[in-house]
Amino acid sequence: MAHLLDRADPPDAVFCYSDLVALGAIHTLVSRGLRVPEDVAVIGYDDIEDGAYSNPTVTTISPDKEMIATSAVERLLLRISSPTPPPALEIRAPHKLIVRESTAGKG
16 A cells, blocks of 8 residues: 555555455555545455454455355365366355445445
8 A cells, every 4th residue: 555655646546355455555544644535445355344343444345255165165075076177167256345434434
């Protein structure tokens, strides 16, 4: 986040690959005197519990973690039981957007 803020054209929004990174981005923004989301909006991914209790709370993409875990275990068991590797497979997990203060502001 610090690197992005030091650019000549700093962003007005960032999408972080995890909520933990989003929390770090928010910390950096606030330490630089910027307001979230008024100056920079922040969104994360993975819907960790800490994001719902931070200040501001973190907008996140919430994947279906149970489906991801089930699919991973099924593929692993298939790999273990098969004499040849199973073909590659693209699996898309359902997800939902959870809008919180880091993009929508305080209601």
